[in-house]
Amino acid sequence: MSLKLQKSDRVPFWTPRQPKVGKFLRYFDGVDRDPPTLFQPLDIRGMTISNRIGTSPMCTYSSEHFEANKYHLVHYGSISSSGPGLVIVESSAIDPLGASSPNDLGIYTETQAATHKENIVDWAHVHNIKIGVQLGHAGRKASLAAPLNGQLGVYVPKEEGGWPDDIMAPSAVPFDDSGVTPKELTIDQTRKIIKQYGISAKLAVEKAGYDFVEIHAGYGYLPCQFYTKTANKRKDRYGGSFENRTRFLLETIDEVRSSISNEVPIFVRLCADENVEDPEGWKMSDTLRLLPSLVEHGVDVIDVCSGGLNYKEYGWDHPNFLPPKEIAKQIKEHSDGKILVASTGGSQDGAIANSFLNSGSMDILLIGRIYLKNSGIVWQFADDLGIHLEQAKQKAWIFDAEGYLKK
Numbered sequence: 376m377s378l379k380l381q382k383s384d385r386v387p388f389w390t391p392r393q394p395k396v397g398k399f400l401r402y403f404d405g406v407d408r409d410p411p412t413l414f415q416p417l418d419i420r421g422m423t424i425s426n427r428i429g430t431s432p433m434c435t436y437s438s439e440h441f442e443a444n445k446y447h448l449v450h451y452g453s454i455s456s457s458g459p460g461l462v463i464v465e466s467s468a469i470d471p472l473g474a475s476s477p478n479d480l481g482i483y484t485e486t487q488a489a490t491h492k493e494n495i496v497d498w499a500h501v502h503n504i505k506i507g508v509q510l511g512h513a514g515r516k517a518s519l520a521a522p523l524n525g526q527l528g529v530y531v532p533k534e535e536g537g538w539p540d541d542i543m544a545p546s547a548v549p550f551d552d553s554g555v556t557p558k559e560l561t562i563d564q565t566r567k568i569i570k571q572y573g574i575s576a577k578l579a580v581e582k583a584g585y586d587f588v589e590i591h592a593g594y595g596y597l598p599c600q601f602y603t604k605t606a607n608k609r610k611d612r613y614g615g616s617f618e619n620r621t622r623f624l625l626e627t628i629d630e631v632r633s634s635i636s637n638e639v640p641i642f643v644r645l646c647a648d649e650n651v652e653d654p655e656g657w658k659m660s661d662t663l664r665l666l667p668s669l670v671e672h673g674v675d676v677i678d679v680c681s682g683g684l685n686y687k688e689y690g691w692d693h694p695n696f697l698p699p700k701e702i703a704k705q706i707k708e709h710s711d712g713k714i715l716v717a718s719t720g721g722s723q724d725g726a727i728a729n730s731f732l733n734s735g736s737m738d739i740l741l742i743g744r745i746y747l748k749n750s751g752i753v754w755q756f757a758d759d760l761g762i763h764l765e766q767a768k769q770k771a772w773i774f775d776a777e778g779y780l781k782k
């Protein structure tokens with residue numbers, strides 16, 4: 376056997392060739408049996424993920440000119456080399472006016488897509504991880520301050536790089552009482568935005584090299600502003616009836632589908648419930664009504680969340696509040712196995728995380744904030760369940776070497 380390490384051909388610089396990081400190897404006790412569900416591979420439209428843990432999209436507010444940089448290489452590098460089955464990269468604006476803050480990532484130019492490839496995608500592929508990007512347009516929630524200094528929900532004035540006078544939404548209904556009222560999109564502007572989702576999806580797949588895309592229709596982003604009556608007061612083909620209000624999302628899905636190869640999976644993050652008592656609010660029953668259309672339009676994975684759409688929303692302590700894993704369970708029950716469901720669950724223990732999948736609550740467990748605290752969470756889940764996984768070579772060898780720190 377050669378003593379020379381093999382070079383990875385995924386990046387221009389020297390780094391060792393890696394196995395499929397996060398793939399099940401064996402139980403600690405050496406007895407041959409199936410891996411726990413959490414660590415079984417899953418096929419999504421021909422894309423196979425090595426385990427059923429995904430990183431939930433989380434804005435890092437660390438871009439200048441909406442481009443990825445070395446921060447993203449370090450941040451997503453530590454996540455993607457730690458072995459989740461898939462990574463969903465933070466909301467990346469499909470249009471400069473649709474960025475939630477001046478420090479968001481964007482994916483509407485070739486230059487931006489090239490920075491995603493160099494600083495995010497290639498490193499995930501060194502570790503044989505599947506990675507996708509969330510395509511975002513924040514609509515009336517655009518031009519907010521990056522909250523890194525604790526300023527939540529503050530619109531950035533023009534002098535400081537914001538665009539409060541150019542914020543667009545289905546109707547001129549403000550998100551909150553900040554005094555910033557969005558401009559109502561014309562039909563032509565609406566169609567242009569739908570086209571832009573397709574352009575960004577194509578850039579994401581063909582230029583940046585992402586394995587899948589996710590349409591951000593959760594947390595009050597533009598597609599939800601169209602589908603809820605509380606934000607959409609239009610009288611044209613994009614407002615009024617249920618069919619008209621959901622048209623924007625369905626046309627966006629079709630545009631994305633026709634802009635990328637048929638083999639590339641499409642995820643949709645959906646705000647399943649607006650969490651308001653207002654009868655005009657989007658409800659779980661509306662989500663279940665929309666479900667067959669999402670299946671029909673070729674969505675592969677529904678990634679569920681709730682809230683973020685109405686500043687009058689109730690919290691988790693309200694009797695009507697549905698936790699994401701309960702939403703996911705209801706969607707799975709109604710979908711008859713025709714669509715995969717991803718959801719956050721908040722577990723910090725591998726056995727509990729595994730039980731979410733065994734109980735049929737979801738197909739993919741997404742991890743958000745815990746990943747920020749503990750980028751070794753996948754390895755920890757494997758330890759909790761008594762199994763060895765493939766790990767990045769630089770970390771694995773000391774645990775594998777006979778006579779060394781064997782688990």
Ligand SMILES: Cc1cc2nc3c(=O)[nH]c(=O)nc-3n(C[C@H](O)[C@H](O)[C@H](O)COP(=O)(O)O)c2cc1C
Nearest residue numbers: 431432433434465466644680719721742743744745
């Ligand atoms: C810092 C931060 C940034 C986030 N950014 C996004 C985002 O870009 N897109 C999105 O859909 N959700 C975003 N979320 C929501 C998370 O993806 C996730 O749904 C939420 O944190 C709940 O999961 P958790 O309990 O595992 O953290 C963000 C959450 C956090 C904490």
